[in-house]
Amino acid sequence: MENGSDGRRSSAISDTELLRLIGQDLRAIYAEVIRQPLPPRIQATLALIDREQKLAERSRRVLPY
Template structure:
């Protein structure tokens, strides 16, 4: 007896709550993997430049900033 057009078993129905829980677990797993990856060199260089530019006013003499 055929259970479906593809010959496979019918999927088990799950609640919306369970489905959302599983999706959340999958997303956490994917994001954790992405976060462990090193930043590309261009992004590291850009962040370093931004950091230097933000610190520049702190390094200038007070008479030049006011």
């Protein structure tokens, strides 16, 4: 790459193409993170939240007579 008149390097790639490439890289990184298993403490916390929500739903239901 050549230096421009203001001392900056001129880009051989358009902003649109650069943003597209960054988006591709981010999707690949996030996809890898999502494939990882949850840590046990987070799994336990989510299970606790799920149980609490189910209990709350049951307590809100009105039983028919």
